[in-house]
Amino acid sequence: MTTRTTNKQRDVLGVSALRPDGIAKTQGTFSFSSDYTADNMLWGATLRSPHPYARIISIDISAAIKIDGVETILVSGDVPGKLTYGLIASDQPVFASDYVRYMGEPIAAVAADHPETCRRALDAIVVHYEVMAPLTSIEDALNPNTPSIHPDGNVFRHQRILHGDANATGDIIVEGEYEIGMQDQAFLGLEAALAYPDSDGAGVELVVATQWLHEDQNQIADCLAMPKEKVRLQLGGVGGAFGAREDISLQVHTCLLALRTGRPVKMQYTREESFFGHVHRHPGVIALKHHVTNEGRIVKIEGTMKLDGGAYASTSSAVLINGVTHIQGPYKCANAVFDGYAVRTNNPPCGAMRGFGVVQACFAHEGQMDKIAKAVGKSPVEVRLLNAMEKGDTLITGQAVESVAPVARCIRETDALPMPEPLSHGSEIMEFPGGSGRTSELHNIKRGIGWGVSIKNLMYSEGFDDSAEARCTLADGVATIKFATAEVGQGFVVLAQQIARTVLGVDVVVLDRIDTEIGSAGSTSASRQTWMSGGAVDGACRLVRERLFEHVAHTHGLDPLQLVIEDTDIVDTMGPLRVSVSEASKGVKIVQTFLHQHRKTEELDENGQGNCHVAFAFVAHRAVVDVDVELGLVKVVQIATAQDVGRSLNPLALLGQIEGGIAQGLGLAVMEEIIVQNGIVKNPSFTDYLLPTALDAPDVLFIPIEEPDPQAPLGAKGVGEPPCISVTPAIVAAIRDATGVDLKRTPVRPQDICL
């Protein structure tokens, strides 16, 4: 066999290939969903409730509709189809008509010639409300004597987990209570969509920034009372998602306005509106009691998790299940009695956000691990290694962890990463807690170290029929890949190209438009697209390769099974034939479609038992913080992390997920919180909803743990969520370590430390 050297490293799997949209994004020429316009276009805008809970007595649009430039105003009565939508339960009105149940709930939508005309029209709509006392506490929602604020009741779901021996006891009991604030996904690309009505009014095309085109399509079609195929969706440029684009926001409104006016309509939220226009991370309280041996082994966990789901169901019930089924953490635990509740209140609706219920669980179980360590006189690392889950262990749901579970390795490799230099007199002011505010001097500052380790399920759970479709076309040496996978910034676009180059030996990979002209790819969430859509693209490319081998074998009188791809050539392993893929595919066109499905999962029974999850990924985080104890100011100095990734398919893209997830977890640890008082959101802007900036980002030391998962199509586990899960408890643990204060709540506020 001849050997050939390629002079250029090809952008195949395993290489830090650059994303096809990267340069446009960095240069500012990429079109995000809010950048689109159309000829003859109208603007749409939404009238929202100023009250968290009120009965609508009347809506008077008569003055508003007369304003010059206003084309139409729609209210609930104008919705032709289903009046509600929702990802799991369809309980959220397209427009509120009888009650408004949260501040910012849509009541009407207007289309006009200019955004300013829209604003004036919204001002001119007169709504009479009978303002009611909002239900805002979890405890009140759980109280059966509290009147229901929705026909479906005030409890979205209760799930009990009963596993092993409920009466088992340990030598020591360790108890703790934990509270998590409401975090926002705060993507930078605001909600935006452009709808084009069909000329006959019988259909509509929507260009929208979303996480899941086909689910949007289903819900929109129902509300429009149209057959699904009459509602065609195309992905608009997405500027981040993190769960906030799973639910319907402006999709139905935009389509309705376009169909009513017969003109293209664009809707786009402002930053303030965005805080009201999408769901947030569930705030909640978790009480945990660990029974442990004198040595520190976990014998049993008991407790409750209560999540505030806000006014509508969204994915609350699934978030809850993720929370309760991960409450043991990545640790062995034979016995459990645990109850989870997700409730309805008049607070902002909560749903999917990166980490999906596991963030809340992890904050609690990691707080407990440190308490256990203290109780038995071990270090945080020792107690975690002692309990670390391994392949074959059984979860408290009765499900076995069948695949790679390198928990101990994640901890050990993280532990081996170097510690940062201590702060010194010569350090830059920005290295100090308080930063540019020059509040702190060296002798005011204490350093702390904290740990967080987590387990996260990958893909959808509880029997959900989850799949992803992709199509590969090979012609004249060029592969064209089609999928409906939402590219939300994670980099599936470059991964798809890498897969095609690797499998087919092509260099040019064209990505077709991302739309609903092909079957669903499922949601870009739950760390699932590399596995699911990656598996679909891989499958489609493999089918094309088979056809190509058959074609070449036929031409040369060979057995197709003898052929392999080597770089960009087809090579006969038993003979001299070597022909380039581009030559071999000249004049042919091979098209193959592949549907990838993961193994089936089950629903949980009444005791929370069942194989409800597909697969798991693990990660360890070690945080180092400097704290100005007297002022309660924190600087996160360094995060060290080793993550179970299965296989690193694009090291640069992987690092992007790690660093970004850590920044998001840092936000939840020390600054990001939507402050809601009596149902009123107090800080719906980036002035007061504080996101970490580059100056708050810590140094990140990262080791990928590569133990390919045999179940995963490419050996790779999803990597999107784990980085942001255990980093939050690690940072809070480091603050506890520095200050000695028993912090129960995240985000940690200065006054929690120093008062």
Next chain:
Amino acid sequence: MSIFSPRSLPEALEIANNHPTARLLAGGTDTMVEINFRHYEPTDIISLRHVRELQTFEQTGEVYRVGSAIPYREFENGSYAHISQALSEAARTVGSPQIRAAGTIGGNLGTCSPAGDTLPVLSALDAQIELASVNGTRVLSIHDFMLGVKRNARASNEIITAINFSKIDGYQGYAKVGVRNAMVISIASACLVHDPKNQRVAIALGAVGPTIIRCRESEAWLSDNTDLSTNSPISADITNEFARRVSAEARPITDHRSTAEYRKHAVGVLAQRLLKRAMQ
């Protein structure tokens, strides 16, 4: 709505006089936010960008005269960074580089928010604010200029032309508490100026009252109990008591950014630390 772009101060004053409801626009970093949030509906706008007189800087003996429309960048690390260490430190804490390239002290005074970062500095320096109108120029002490939450003594036809303050030989510094390391609105802040020649320390607090609070009682107590003619270190008893007294002079509120309790505590800590920085 009209937008005026005067080329000289007299022209600007004339326009301001004829359009009493017009909004003066310097860097626009407060005004544009107000417009976007619909807290203010623009009627007429007078842009100050081309009014060269507002960009000038003069030093007469020991007194600086700083044009009101000079952007923060120049005080942070530009041409005027040397005139006041506290002003330079305060300028560094304002927003982001983009904001500091556009935003001005005149705008900070115009808005007169209790969280305005240069205001405690101007207060501690006993700055004099120059206000011009078609009728002439008047000079107001900063203490008489700031009236309350976003309220000041400027008449509708007046333009803030310059800020005057004296060179100080002793330490001066600014410290600001925010939850983020930069680009954050103040939760509590303090400026301390030590004037050894006149044997006094001035301390002014931001974001802990309806407007900037000058802690006169604490200052008086300190000069009664300490030799302020030098910067030799002073005892912990003194700095602690000073902190306690400064904290007591604060009148903070609880809002979504922080609690009154924390703000009171924080200004005490800042007062103590700034005093130690001054006396070493």
